[in-house]
Amino acid sequence: xxxxxxxxxxxxxxxxxxxxxxxxxxxxxxxxxxxxxxxxxxxxxxxxxxxxxxxxxxxxxxxxxxxxxxxxxxxxxxxxxxxxxxxxxxxxxxxxxxxxxxxxxxxxxxxxxxxxxxxxxxxxxxxxxxxxxxxxxxxxxxxxxxxxxxxxxxxxxxxxxxxxxxxxxxxxxxxxxxxxxxx
Numbered sequence: 001x002x003x004x005x006x007x008x009x010x011x012x013x014x015x016x017x018x019x020x021x022x023x024x025x026x027x028x029x030x031x032x033x034x035x036x037x038x039x040x041x042x043x044x045x046x047x048x049x050x051x052x053x054x055x056x057x058x059x060x061x062x063x064x065x066x067x068x069x070x071x072x073x074x075x076x077x078x079x080x081x082x083x084x085x086x087x088x089x090x091x092x093x094x095x096x097x098x099x100x101x102x103x104x105x106x107x108x109x110x111x112x113x114x115x116x117x118x119x120x121x122x123x124x125x126x127x128x129x130x131x132x133x134x135x136x137x138x139x140x141x142x143x144x145x146x147x148x149x150x151x152x153x154x155x156x157x158x159x160x161x162x163x164x165x166x167x168x169x170x171x172x173x174x175x176x177x178x179x180x181x182x183x
Contacts, residue, residue: 002177008163010180017036020034028126047122048125050119051119051127059103062102064095065083065087066086069082070118086117089117093113095114109140116132127156128161129148131161132148132162133164
């Protein structure tokens with residue numbers, strides 16, 4: 001948590017293996033990130049990190065199912081397996097009946113559920129959520145937070161970057177940033 005410019009995005013970029021300019025050691029799932037090449041970092045991002053963005057980042061011409069399958073394409077997973085895993089995750093987030101709809105045919109809350117399913121499709125070690133409820137109404141916000149809490153209860157590590165106190169209040173651990181420092 002923290003205000004704009006406090007360091008939240010920098011921390012998120014480090015955790016996402018997008019920024020390598022930092023002091024200290026970053027061990028992700030037993031791997032020292034600082035010792036990896038750009039290609040290895042790209043593979044880590046695809047296989048060990050799930051991303052949930054405030055703006056969803058769904059491809060408009062693809063269905064919900066195809067958007068969820070996309071990370072598996074980059075992992076060379078066979079089509080039948082991609083389809084099966086993506087369909088199971090969309091069912092898990094309550095979108096079984098909307099999986100063939102395109103993003104513009106879905107509500108904001110439904111689009112965020114697709115983004116969550118996509119973040120989970122490679123069974124990542126960590127899920128990074130950047131303002132995951134920032135563009136949602138209060139009912140959709142509650143539903144998304146409930147899904148994230150359930151994922152955490154099942155053992156998923158979830159890092160949520162937010163400036164919303166009510167979102168921070170539900171976290172098991174809260175880290176507050178101010179002027180680039182953890183306070």
